[in-house]
Amino acid sequence: MRIEVTRDVFQLAQVFTISRGSRTQAEVVTVQVRDGSARGWGECVPYARYGETLESVTAQIEGLPDDLTRSRLQALLPAGAARNAVDCALWDLEAKRAGCRAWALAGLPAPGPEVTAYTLSLDTPEKMRAQAAAHAARPLLKIKLGTPDDMPRLEAVRAGAPEAAIIVDANEGWSAEVYADLVPHLLRLGVRMVEQPLPAGADEALIGMERPVPVCADESCHDRASLPELRGKYDVVNIKLDKTGGLTEALALREAALADGYQIMVGCMVGSSLAMAPATLVAQGALITDLDGPLLLAEDRGEPLIYDAAGVHPPSAELWG
Numbered sequence: 001m002r003i004e005v006t007r008d009v010f011q012l013a014q015v016f017t018i019s020r021g022s023r024t025q026a027e028v029v030t031v032q033v034r035d036g037s038a039r040g041w042g043e044c045v046p047y048a049r050y051g052e053t054l055e056s057v058t059a060q061i062e063g064l065p066d067d068l069t070r071s072r073l074q075a076l077l078p079a080g081a082a083r084n085a086v087d088c089a090l091w092d093l094e095a096k097r098a099g100c101r102a103w104a105l106a107g108l109p110a111p112g113p114e115v116t117a118y119t120l121s122l123d124t125p126e127k128m129r130a131q132a133a134a135h136a137a138r139p140l141l142k143i144k145l146g147t148p149d150d151m152p153r154l155e156a157v158r159a160g161a162p163e164a165a166i167i168v169d170a171n172e173g174w175s176a177e178v179y180a181d182l183v184p185h186l187l188r189l190g191v192r193m194v195e196q197p198l199p200a201g202a203d204e205a206l207i208g209m210e211r212p213v214p215v216c217a218d219e220s221c222h223d224r225a226s227l228p229e230l231r232g233k234y235d236v237v238n239i240k241l242d243k244t245g246g247l248t249e250a251l252a253l254r255e256a257a258l259a260d261g262y263q264i265m266v267g268c269m270v271g272s273s274l275a276m277a278p279a280t281l282v283a284q285g286a287l288i289t290d291l292d293g294p295l296l297l298a299e300d301r302g303e304p305l306i307y308d309a310a311g312v313h314p315p316s317a318e319l320w321g
Contacts, residue, residue: 001066003086004032005058008043010272011298017121018144018171020049026270026297029057031085033068033093040093041320042278044085044242045269049219057082070094070248079223079245087246088278092320102321103281103314106251111281113310114289117142117167119296125156132160140165142195142290146173151185158189167288169195172219176205186213193236193288195265196220206233216265216288223249224256231260238265238290239282247278254282263287270296273305277315280305 010026017023026045033040046052060082064073070090077083095102103111120131122144135141141164143157150170157166168191174182179197186194196218198205203220216236220226222243230237237257244250254264266283267290268276276291283289291312294300303319305312315321 001068002034003061003064003066003068004034005061006030006032007054007058008272010300012270012296013298014296015121016119016270016296017123018146018169020171022121023270026272026293027054028271028275029054029061029081029085030274031061031089033086033089035093035097038093038096040089040091040096041274042085042088042090042092042246043271043274044081045271045275046081047242047269050080050243052081057085061086070246074245074248077245079225079243079249081242083245084241085246087248088241088320091247091278095321101317102247102278106247106281108281108284111284111314113308113313114280114283114286114291115139115311116292116307117288117290118292119144119169119290120157122146122153125152128153129156129160132157132164136161136164138164140167140288142167142169142292144169144171146170148174148178150174150178150182154182154185154189154191166191167193167195167290169218170197172196172199174198176202176209180209183210183213193265195238203233208232211235214263218267221253224253227253227256227260227262230262234262236263236265236287238267239279240267240269241275241279241282242269247281250279250282265290267291268293272297273301273303273315274320276305276312277320280312280314281321283312 195216200219214235217234218238264286265288
């Protein structure tokens with residue numbers, strides 16, 4: 001078995017901004033695992049918030065032995081982007097060796113399309129209203145917020161898309177006081193869920209707070225080891241393969257989180273269809289699917305995922321799995 005690592009850059013359709021900064025490109029790491037004539041593919045997006053860089057993730061992958069299995073990989077690398085790309089490539093390789101689809105290997109029923117959120121990046125209220133109006137026909141909009149002055153933005157998006165369902169992602173940008181002040185307005189404007197309102201290191205303030213709008217753990221939830229710390233704070237967990245370290249742990253986290261009474265959101269970093277493809281398996285039946293990364297790109301893989309009125313469809317065998 002041979003592991004090959006490349007770095008790829010995908011241009012975004014427009015500048016994408018969250019409370020931590022802006023970007024114009026998606027920089028990803030692509031892994032190819034070859035075994036004779038068979039090959040498996042995977043993609044990850046290193047994330048600076050978790051101390052990852054293109055260089056550090058590449059070094060982790062290049063340090064792996066050639067005689068890898070998915071189970072051995074879990075012990076060799078921690079949860080994170082590097083393990084994700086390799087784990088998903090091994091799933092793809094295993095499916096091709098077996099001549100079946102990855103969901104069959106996982107013991108899952110054949111997946112179908114899932115309605116996905118479409119993300120509006122952080123901007124002025126006027127520009128966010130224009131973004132919302134341009135996408136008002138979409139069933140679910142996700143708003144990037146996370147500043148002390150978010151009310152005008154929220155009001156503007158609701159005015160621009162009066163019929164769309166809305167979820168909000170604060171990206172750890174609010175204090176407990178700001179969040180408490182906003183809750184009545186979130187209810188008034190029909191917001192269905194709030195994602196990571198407080199910093200992961202300061203989310204103890206959520207214990208004892210009323211949560212009339214469900215609160216989702218993103219930066220506070222990486223893998224199954226995160227679950228004990230979420231009790232009393234969150235109602236939903238956001239499963240991202242770049243956090244869990246691949247499909248193997250993502251499926252295990254989904255099962256454990258459901259058993260603990262959490263609802264499921266399946267999210268993504270800004271990457272190509274190859275990064276989203278394995279996550280479509282985890283998203284089946286989720287409360288919220290947020291796999292819109294390719295919709296934010298100006299370019300994509302050669303066999304991209306299909307997005308239509310039904311949502312994001314499972315990948316073709318040519319793309320992954």
